[in-house]
Amino acid sequence: MPPQRTTLFISVILLTSLTSAIVGALIADRTLDRYAESLNDQSIRTDVTRVKPTVLATAVDQTIAHVVEVASPASYPLIHVLDRVHSNGVVEEANIGHATALTSDGWFLIPQEIVDRVGSSLRLVMEGGVVAITKIVQDPETSFVFAKAEVVDVHVSTFGASERLAEGTPVFVVDGMHVYPRVLVDTWITDKEAMTSSDHYSRTYRLDAIVDVLPGALVADANGSVIGFLEGMDRVRPLHQLTSGLNHVLTTGTITRPVLGLLLIDRSRVVAADSVQQGLEVMNIMHGSVAEIAGLRVGDVIVRVQGESVQNQTLDEWVLGASEGDTLLLTVVRQETEQEISVTL
Known part of the structure; x- marks a missing residue:
């Protein structure tokens, strides 16, 4: 082949290759652009420097962390003095339950079963060491006692509202630093019989699942405020039933509840x-x-107490939450006629 034709042939090949490379690059670049656009359309972002995505805390995780921060400091371990004690505290296995601080000057709520089991050898574990219980006041209407320790500036729990809790309310069982999320599935638990007394508490709340923890676990709402205390594994004693007893203890040093004297049947049941x-x-x-x-x-059919329907708050809670000498206004239906009767306790 003549040199001129060879040179021309080579030039055509080089030009064709160059053109193909340019076109291929343009196509590839456009394809990559479209791929990136498709990722953006699907809200997907690539990051080759990240080994794995960051795990974000869920709302439940955040709430549990908040409950631990707010409620746990008011829950103090209880031990038996015969248990093994270390210089820096108490081994976890030695804990027999928990006490909840109710006042900054050392009033605590403790399950009756712990006091019955260990008696005067019961001790509180606090930041400054092991503290003895100096006084115990039993609450005959609940399974708890009020205990006094000679301490000051105690971190106390925040009280929440427990009178109007609805079914489906999320709650958190606090066992020291351990928190168990649960849901209230029934907010009106009474004995199987429809017959009730005006002078004994008839209502507790029930959890959606049991919680196997040490006695004395408190139950908090999502704000970390105490709304009750665990009884057994799935029942919650409402806080307001206990604070009425605490008020008696703080004012008189004992618990003396009024008696109305009625045996009733709840017609709705x-x-x-x-x-x-x-x-x-x-x-x-x-x-x-x-x-x-x-x-x-x-x-007589009692329909309201202090203007509040008995379907919202039990009569016994009104009576046991009052003090001797207080007056309750009862609205009753007698022979289809509604009337009001004032009772001085």
């Missing part, structure tokens, strides 16, 4: 709501009781 007047029907009245003195009769 035995008859359909649309068939009869709903409320608490008086089945028996204690002779000489304040209820008898006030003029209540067998067959």
Whole structure:
């Protein structure tokens, strides 16, 4: 082949290759652009420097952390003095339960079962060391006692509202530094019988699952405020039933609850709501009781206390939360006529 034609042929090949390379680069660049755009469209971002994505805390995780921060410091371990104690504290296995600080000057709430088991050898574990209990006041209407220790500036729990908790409310069982999220599935638990007394607590709350923890675990809401205390493995004693006893202890040093003297049946548990007047029907009245003195009769149906429906708050909570000498206004239905009766406890 003549040299001129060879040179021309080579030039054409080089030009074709160069053109193909340019076009290929342009196509490749455009393809990469489209791929990046598709990632953006799908809200996907690539980052070759990241080994694995950061795990973000869920709302539940954040709430649990908050509950630990707010509620746990008010929960103090309880030990038996015969247990093994170290210079820097108490081994975890030695804990037999927890006490909840109610006042900054050393009033605590402790399960009755712990006091019954270890008696005077019960001790609180606090930052400054092991502290003895100097006084115990039993609450006959609950399974807890109020205990006094000679300490000051105690980190106390924040009290929440426990009277109007609804089913489905998320709660958190606090066992020291351990927190177990649960849900209230029933906020009106009574004995199997519909018959109740005006002078004994009838209501506790129930959790959606059991919690196997040491006695004395408190139950907090999402804000970390205490709303009750665990009884057994799935029942919650509402806080307001206990604070009424605490008020007695702080003012008189003991617990003396008033007695109304009624035996009642909750009609909502035995008859359909649309068939009869709903409320608490008086089945028996204690002779000489304040209820008898006030003029209540067998067959009366109590529908409201202090203007509040008995379907919202139990009569016994009104009575046991009051003090002797207090007055309660009862709205009753007698022979289809509604009337108000004032009772001085």
